[in-house]
Amino acid sequence: MDARLRRVNKEIADCKNDKTSNIKIDLIEESPFHLKGSFPGPEGTPYQGGHFEVDIVIPESYPFQPVKLKFITKVYHPNVSSASGAICLDILKDAWSPVLTLKSTLISLQSLLCSPEPNDPQDAEVAKHYTTSKNSFEDTAIYWTQIYAGGPGPKEKKGKASTARETRDEIAIAGLERAHVEQFEALGFERSKVIDVLRRLNYRGPNVAKLSEDRVVEELLK
Amino acid sequence: MNTLLSANVPDPTDFPPLTIAPGLRTLDGSLRCNICGELFDAPVTLNCGHCFCSFCVRSSLAEKQECPACRKTAIEGHLRPNPVMEEVVSAWKLSRPYILNLSKADSEQQQRDATPVATPKAKKRKIMAETGTRSGASTSSGVSAPRSPSKSKRTRQGSEVFFNTIPTSDADEDEMPEPSNASANPRPDDLVKCPMCTRRVKYKSINQHMDQGCKDPPLESTRSTMSDWKKLMAGPNKGKQKDTSDDEDNFPLPKASYATLKDRKLKEMLTEHGLPISGDRNQWIHRHQRWVMIYNANLDRSSRNRKTKQELRKELKKWEDEKAKKRRTTVEDNAAHEKRHKNEFAQLVDAARPRGDKGAPKAAASTAKWTAEQSKNNAAISLSGDKSPRAAQTEGNHCEREKNAIVVDSEEEREMVFLQRT
Known part of the structure; x- marks a missing residue:
C-alpha cells in the first residue's frame, strides 16, 4: 500500500475516533482520494446551526501538495465563491505544510467562517457587501445558511x-x-x-x- | 474500495483512549512522523528541533525550504540523524504488539468487571478469589512488593476512572513471562533484561554490558573504524571496489543542477549507481532525483538498519513502476466506458456550450450542428473554466480505445471524440 493511501486511512480513522471536533469525512464514490467532509457552522456567526459540506480531492503528491477543497454547500462569505464554492485560504495554496491533515484543514475552514478576510476576497461582490454594510451581509449569510445549509434562520x-x-x-x-x-x-x-x-x-x-x-x-x- | 479503507493500518487509535490507558496513544503518536504518520524511519532533526522521517522531510524540503511543523527556514544541510529516537522506535516496534495485547486484555477485563453492578463488597471478594493464585506470584516477584495498596486499588476498579489505570501496570507485571527470573536474586547464568537497551543479557555480565554502552556484540564500532582505515589506505582510486562494499561511501550524494548537465553526463551519473537509462531525459532526471533522496535518507539510518544498494534500487524501480501504472489506464470496453462516464461527458458537454444558450432567444445556436472547430473551441473553454472535480481528477489519464484505434491523450481529446460521435 502506498504511503499516500496509508496516510489517508489514518486521517479518516482519526476523524472517526475524535468525537469532540464534530468533523466528519465520508467517501463520495469508490476512490479513497475523493472525499466529502462536513462540519457544523461555528457558533456566534451567521453560519451557526448550518451543516456545511466540502468536496475534498487528494492530489497525487499529497501530503506534499495541498488537498483541493471546495464547498458543496452554498456559503455567503467573502472568501468563498458564491457560485462555485471555491475557497480562498492561504493554507490551501502556498502556505500548505505536509503536517496539516484533513481534520486540521477542515477546522481551519470552520475558523475561516468565523473570521472573514474581506481584504483578500474570493468573491468580490460578497466582500464589497461585507465591507459596506455588515448588517445586511449578515442577514444574507443567515438566509443562505437557512436555505442551503439547513440553518435555523433569523430570529x-x-x-x-x-x-x-x-x-x-x-x-x-x-x-x-x-x-x-x-x-x-x-x-x-x-x-x-x-x-x-x-x-x-x-x-x-x-x-x-x-x-x-x-x-x-x-x-x-x- | 471500502476494503482499501478498512485495511488495517496501525495508528495510535489502536490503543484504548485516555480514560482507560493514559499516555499510550500519545506515546504511539509521538513516535510517529507527522508527515507520513508511520513510526519514524531514519529519524532526523532540524535546527528547530522538530523530528521527521529522513525521506519525508527531504521530500518536503524539495517543495519548500522550511520546517513543516514550525515554518522556520530549513535546508537539507541542517538535517541531523537522531539515533536515540531510532533506538526508541525500534524498541517500540518490538514491544507494541505485546503492549497492545496487554491493554486490550486489560480493558476487556475492566469492562467485564464494570458490567455487573455489584456492591463493592461482593466485588472485592470476587476479585480477591480471582487473583488469589496470581498474587502469590506477584509477591515472589518482589517488584510489586507493596501488596496491600495494590489490592485495595484493585477493589476500587470501575468506580473511579483514575484508579483504573493503576492495575494496568500491575497486570503487566503479573503476566510477564519471566516473573521469577526477574526476582530479587537471579543466578549468574539467568537472563535478565538490560534496563537500557531491553535486550536479554546474562546476569553475571550485565554490568559489563551496560558499561560498554549496551553494545553487546561490539561489531559496529570496529567495523566502522576498519572501514575508516580502509578508506584512508585505499586513497583516491576507490572506483574499483565501489559495489563490493556498501559502507564504503558513507557520504551523502550531492544534488545536481540537471539543467546544466548534458545527456551523456546524466547517463553516466545513472550508470555510476547501477541505475537503468531507459526512458527520456525527463525520466532520467526524476530517477536520479529520487535516487539521491532515498540514498541520502538511507544514510540517516544507523548502520545496523541500513539497506543495501540493491534494496534501494528495487525500491526505486517499484516507485517508477507504480508511477507508470497510474499514468496509463487502458480502456478495454468502449461501450461500458462511455456508459460509466456518461454523466461526466454530459457535464463536460454542458459546460462547453455557451452559457447564453439556455432559454435565450438565440436558441437556434444550440440546435446547430457542432462543427469540429466549434467543439474544439468549446473544449478549450471547458478546460479553462470551472472543471468538475471528477473531471479534474481523471484529467491526464491516457485511455486507449483499441477497437477504433483512437488513442485518446487527454480529457480534451476524449471529449472531442465524444462530441464527434454524438
Whole structure:
C-alpha cells in the first residue's frame, strides 16, 4: 500500500475516533482520494446551526501538495465563491505544510467562517457587501445558511405573512436593500427583474450614490 | 474500495483512549512522523528541533525550504540523524504488539468487571478469589512488593476512572513471562533484561554490558573504524571496489543542477549507481532525483538498519513502476466506458456550450450542428473554466480505445471524440 493511501486511512480513522471536533469525512464514490467532509457552522456567526459540506480531492503528491477543497454547500462569505464554492485560504495554496491533515484543514475552514478576510476576497461582490454594510451581509449569510445549509434562520417573530417572508428572502439572498427594490418596483417593473438588474449593477452600499437612478431605469428598460 | 479503507493500518487509535490507558496513544503518536504518520524511519532533526522521517522531510524540503511543523527556514544541510529516537522506535516496534495485547486484555477485563453492578463488597471478594493464585506470584516477584495498596486499588476498579489505570501496570507485571527470573536474586547464568537497551543479557555480565554502552556484540564500532582505515589506505582510486562494499561511501550524494548537465553526463551519473537509462531525459532526471533522496535518507539510518544498494534500487524501480501504472489506464470496453462516464461527458458537454444558450432567444445556436472547430473551441473553454472535480481528477489519464484505434491523450481529446460521435 502506498504511503499516500496509508496516510489517508489514518486521517479518516482519526476523524472517526475524535468525537469532540464534530468533523466528519465520508467517501463520495469508490476512490479513497475523493472525499466529502462536513462540519457544523461555528457558533456566534451567521453560519451557526448550518451543516456545511466540502468536496475534498487528494492530489497525487499529497501530503506534499495541498488537498483541493471546495464547498458543496452554498456559503455567503467573502472568501468563498458564491457560485462555485471555491475557497480562498492561504493554507490551501502556498502556505500548505505536509503536517496539516484533513481534520486540521477542515477546522481551519470552520475558523475561516468565523473570521472573514474581506481584504483578500474570493468573491468580490460578497466582500464589497461585507465591507459596506455588515448588517445586511449578515442577514444574507443567515438566509443562505437557512436555505442551503439547513440553518435555523433569523430570529424573528413568526407572525408575518408567508408571502412577505418569501419576497424578503429574494432580496436578502441577492444582498440588496429592501427599500431600493421597492423604490424601483413602484415604477412598475417586475420585482424579479429589479432584483436581477440591481444585483448586476451592484446597487448597494456607497455604490448607490455613484449610480444614478436613470442608469438603473435604463438597464431595466433594456 | 471500502476494503482499501478498512485495511488495517496501525495508528495510535489502536490503543484504548485516555480514560482507560493514559499516555499510550500519545506515546504511539509521538513516535510517529507527522508527515507520513508511520513510526519514524531514519529519524532526523532540524535546527528547530522538530523530528521527521529522513525521506519525508527531504521530500518536503524539495517543495519548500522550511520546517513543516514550525515554518522556520530549513535546508537539507541542517538535517541531523537522531539515533536515540531510532533506538526508541525500534524498541517500540518490538514491544507494541505485546503492549497492545496487554491493554486490550486489560480493558476487556475492566469492562467485564464494570458490567455487573455489584456492591463493592461482593466485588472485592470476587476479585480477591480471582487473583488469589496470581498474587502469590506477584509477591515472589518482589517488584510489586507493596501488596496491600495494590489490592485495595484493585477493589476500587470501575468506580473511579483514575484508579483504573493503576492495575494496568500491575497486570503487566503479573503476566510477564519471566516473573521469577526477574526476582530479587537471579543466578549468574539467568537472563535478565538490560534496563537500557531491553535486550536479554546474562546476569553475571550485565554490568559489563551496560558499561560498554549496551553494545553487546561490539561489531559496529570496529567495523566502522576498519572501514575508516580502509578508506584512508585505499586513497583516491576507490572506483574499483565501489559495489563490493556498501559502507564504503558513507557520504551523502550531492544534488545536481540537471539543467546544466548534458545527456551523456546524466547517463553516466545513472550508470555510476547501477541505475537503468531507459526512458527520456525527463525520466532520467526524476530517477536520479529520487535516487539521491532515498540514498541520502538511507544514510540517516544507523548502520545496523541500513539497506543495501540493491534494496534501494528495487525500491526505486517499484516507485517508477507504480508511477507508470497510474499514468496509463487502458480502456478495454468502449461501450461500458462511455456508459460509466456518461454523466461526466454530459457535464463536460454542458459546460462547453455557451452559457447564453439556455432559454435565450438565440436558441437556434444550440440546435446547430457542432462543427469540429466549434467543439474544439468549446473544449478549450471547458478546460479553462470551472472543471468538475471528477473531471479534474481523471484529467491526464491516457485511455486507449483499441477497437477504433483512437488513442485518446487527454480529457480534451476524449471529449472531442465524444462530441464527434454524438
